[in-house]
Amino acid sequence: MTATDLNPTRRSSVLRMAGGGIHFDGVKAVDGVTIEVRSGEVLGLIGPNGSGKTSTLNLLSGMLKASAGSISIDDQDITRLSMRQRARRGVVRTFQSGRVFGRLTVWENVEAAALGGGLRRPAARALTAEIIEELGLEPVAHDLAQQLTAGRVRTAAIARALATGPRFLLLDEPAAGQNESEAVELITAIRGFAQRRDCGVLLVEHDMSVVMGTCDRLHVLDSGRTVVEGEPATVRSDPRVIEIYFGKRH
Amino acid sequence: MIIEFLVNAVGLGALYALLTIGVALLFGVLGLMNFAYGELILAGAFAMYLFRDQPWPFAVLMAILFSVVVAVVSERLAFHPLRDADPVTLMIASFAVSLALQSVARMTVLPRTKGVPPESFLSHRIEFLGADVSVLDLLTLGLCGVMLLGVAWLMGRTSLGIQLRAAAEDFRMASSLGVKANLVIPAAFVIVGVLSAVGAAVLVARQGSVSAEMGLQPMLIGVIGAVLGGMSSLKGAALGGFLLGAATALLESLLPTDLIAFRDAFLFSALIAVLVVRPQGLLSGTKVRVS
Numbered sequence: 001m002t003a004t005d006l007n008p009t010r011r012s013s014v015l016r017m018a019g020g021g022i023h024f025d026g027v028k029a030v031d032g033v034t035i036e037v038r039s040g041e042v043l044g045l046i047g048p049n050g051s052g053k054t055s056t057l058n059l060l061s062g063m064l065k066a067s068a069g070s071i072s073i074d075d076q077d078i079t080r081l082s083m084r085q086r087a088r089r090g091v092v093r094t095f096q097s098g099r100v101f102g103r104l105t106v107w108e109n110v111e112a113a114a115l116g117g118g119l120r121r122p123a124a125r126a127l128t129a130e131i132i133e134e135l136g137l138e139p140v141a142h143d144l145a146q147q148l149t150a151g152r153v154r155t156a157a158i159a160r161a162l163a164t165g166p167r168f169l170l171l172d173e174p175a176a177g178q179n180e181s182e183a184v185e186l187i188t189a190i191r192g193f194a195q196r197r198d199c200g201v202l203l204v205e206h207d208m209s210v211v212m213g214t215c216d217r218l219h220v221l222d223s224g225r226t227v228v229e230g231e232p233a234t235v236r237s238d239p240r241v242i243e244i245y246f247g248k249r250h
Numbered sequence: 251m252i253i254e255f256l257v258n259a260v261g262l263g264a265l266y267a268l269l270t271i272g273v274a275l276l277f278g279v280l281g282l283m284n285f286a287y288g289e290l291i292l293a294g295a296f297a298m299y300l301f302r303d304q305p306w307p308f309a310v311l312m313a314i315l316f317s318v319v320v321a322v323v324s325e326r327l328a329f330h331p332l333r334d335a336d337p338v339t340l341m342i343a344s345f346a347v348s349l350a351l352q353s354v355a356r357m358t359v360l361p362r363t364k365g366v367p368p369e370s371f372l373s374h375r376i377e378f379l380g381a382d383v384s385v386l387d388l389l390t391l392g393l394c395g396v397m398l399l400g401v402a403w404l405m406g407r408t409s410l411g412i413q414l415r416a417a418a419e420d421f422r423m424a425s426s427l428g429v430k431a432n433l434v435i436p437a438a439f440v441i442v443g444v445l446s447a448v449g450a451a452v453l454v455a456r457q458g459s460v461s462a463e464m465g466l467q468p469m470l471i472g473v474i475g476a477v478l479g480g481m482s483s484l485k486g487a488a489l490g491g492f493l494l495g496a497a498t499a500l501l502e503s504l505l506p507t508d509l510i511a512f513r514d515a516f517l518f519s520a521l522i523a524v525l526v527v528r529p530q531g532l533l534s535g536t537k538v539r540v541s
Contacts, residue, residue: 087426101419104412111409116428121409164427216268220444 012039013074015091015168015200020069021224029055031224032068037168037200038139042191044215044232048244049148052224053147053204055169060202061093062086069105073167076226089119090167094157094174106137106156113163118190124163162193168200174202180210187214208245212236220245253381255503261387263495264394265452269468270475270491271401272445277481278418279438281337285344286324287472288465290443293320294450296359297461302366314447321353325436333431337508348465356462363461366454375527390452397448398488401441405484410437418484470497478521480531489533494521 015037022030030052037043037060045053058064060071062083070079078086083093100109110131114124132141135155140148145156158174174190175183187203191214194201206209211232218235219224220227228238235241272290276282294313301309328347332340349355372386405411410433417434425431449468454460471494479490497520501513509516524532 075271084426088428095367099420101423103419104415108412108415112412112424112429113427114426115409115413116416116430118428124409160427 001030003151012198013200014038014165015060015071015073015202017056017060017066017071018069020056020066020071022055022059022067028224033221033224033226035060035219035226037166037202037230039198039200040195041216042187042194042201042203042214044211045202045221046206046208046211046218046245047227049206050156050223052223053206053221054087054172055197055224056221057093057172057202057204059078060168061091061170061194063093087145088166090165091170092161092164092166092168093172094154095168095172100145100148100153100156100160102144104145105142105146106148106159107132109156112161112165113160113185117164119165127163131193133161134164134193135162135186136189158186158190161199162164162190162199165197166199168202169194170202170204173206174203175205175207175210183207183210184214187211210234228242251381253379253458254383254387255499257378257381257383257387257391258503259496259499261391261394262499264398265390265449265518266475266495266498267488267491268394268397268445269472270479270487270494271484272442272449273469273472273483274476274479274484274487275414275418275442277435277476278484279414279421280329280333280340281421282340282344283337283473284442285341285443285469286328286351287446288467288469289348289355290321290446290465291450291453291468292351292355292460292462293317294447294462295454295464296355297447298451298454299364299366302344306371307318308510310448310451314444314452317450318440318443319446320423320430321439321446322436324351325439330435333435338444346465348469353441356461360460360462362457365459368455368458371456371495382423386455390456393448397445401445401484404441414438415484421454472501474518474521476531478531480533483531483533484527486533490531493532 019032019033020030021028021032024190026240033056035056045056047053055064059066062081064193066186067077071079072078074087101112104112110128111124114127119127132138137155137159137160140152145153148156154174154176158171161169175186178186187210190201203211215232218232219229220235220241222244225246227240229237253506272287273284276284278315294317297313297316298309302314324347328343332343372389375382376385378388405415413424413429414434414437417429453468475491475494478485478494479488480486497517498513501516502510505513
């Protein structure tokens with residue numbers, strides 16, 4: 001049974017950037033990248049520092065305007081839409097910094113987003129409870145967000161993004177600062193949630209071992225260009241990936 | 251004596267807290283330092299004057315109606331078109347609204363101060379916990395206390411309150427999460443209207459008169475209390491207002507008669523001292539930012 005079968009009301013769709021590019025001061029940060037995020041899957045976007053991962057995410061979210069290429073949801077072109085307009089179409093991003101409402105509790109942060117997404121109170125509360133449980137935020141659910149540790153703040157920001165009911169969720173290093181097993185646990189929880197709700201997740205991550213077990217597909221960038229994309233096992237054994245990614249460590 | 255003083259001090263504290271929340275709420279949600287707040291109080295006070303021969307609770311209801319209507323209309327006409335303007339523009343606009351409303355009131359219905367004979371039941375004194383206190387002081391305490399509890403409930407327990415607090419803390423972030431500006435902003439104005447009307451009812455009962463300038467002092471109290479508590483935190487604002495009111499009452503009973511005229515000098519010196527130590531206000535938390 002696929003995720004789509006579980007949620008027949010929402011047809012599966014694709015967030016796509018075709019030949020997207022952007023340059024800063026003449027340096028091509030992203031250069032002709034074609035990337036697709038499909039609903040219900042987790043796509044890991046990896047590559048060495050400065051390879052254009054975050055810029056690619058920013059192009060998809062609308063935070064950066066592409067200087068080349070186009071971005072679409074299914075057949076609908078969204079290249080010219082602002083970040084807020086894209087958010088209204090279900091393309092939601094979180095920030096590495098994870099900003100939350102500090103004077104609201106974790107629960108209220110998530111519920112505010114669920115209410116903002118248009119749910120009525122009982123449905124919003126049910127969704128909030130579900131997300132808080134799945135992301136392991138119960139112990140701090142009724143603490144003020146400003147009292148949380150950095151890692152929890154980031155998780156709370158993701159919980160809040162999930163509560164808006166996104167079609168595509170773009171996560172910039174959601175597990176930064178956490179150890180590998182915590183990272184895998186968090187991303188696995190996000191993946192489970194995304195699959196049940198048929199939401200596509202783009203995950204920017206620098207740690208190869210974290211993405212291997214948690215992503216459905218991987219997309220590898222180097223110097224702003226696509227090196228390879230495909231299933232984790234295939235990508236891992238690709239000689240170019242070994243050279244640019246693992247090769248540097250040895 | 252102690253009880254009498256406490257009822258007076260806590261009552262005045264609650265009244266000031268009420269005034270302060272009205273200022274802080276709009277500042278939080280809109281970035282609007284609303285100098286027209288005093289005229290919302292004026293609208294309520296005018297209703298108290300207009301319906302002075304009716305039963306007191308009815309006059310209070312009318313005051314709420316008047317203040318809310320003025321609040322909502324001023325939002326629609328003056329602040330709605332400026333929604334994306336910067337805080338200074340909003341503040342200047344609120345000055346304009348304030349002066350316009352005050353002038354209209356002076357030209358039409360309130361060219362000079364009008365007396366509002368105190369309700370006879372308010373001037374009674376009754377026995378309360380063994381002390382002899384005036385009904386007016388008890389009413390101030392009770393009414394403002396109930397309003398504060400009501401605001402706390404609304405803000406803490408309802409879906410509107412959660413969205414309002416989110417918007418008050420970071421409006422852009424809240425709206426990017428889908429919290430609707432067209433819901434929270436008018437709602438904030440309605441709440442502020444209700445608060446200012448109740449404040450007006452109590453003020454009119456305490457001072458026994460209504461004038462076009464009467465909104466100035468409570469507006470200043472609201473602004474100062476909010477600054478004292480921390481502008482962007484509603485709890486902080488309520489605390490700031492409360493302390494301001496309680497300190498005022500304390501000074502009134504402690505200062506020797508010759509010095510009572512200089513009460514505000516003592517009060518505001520203390521305020522400056524607090525702000526030197528905590529310029530961000532008493533409860534203003536730092537923004538959560540992790541990098």
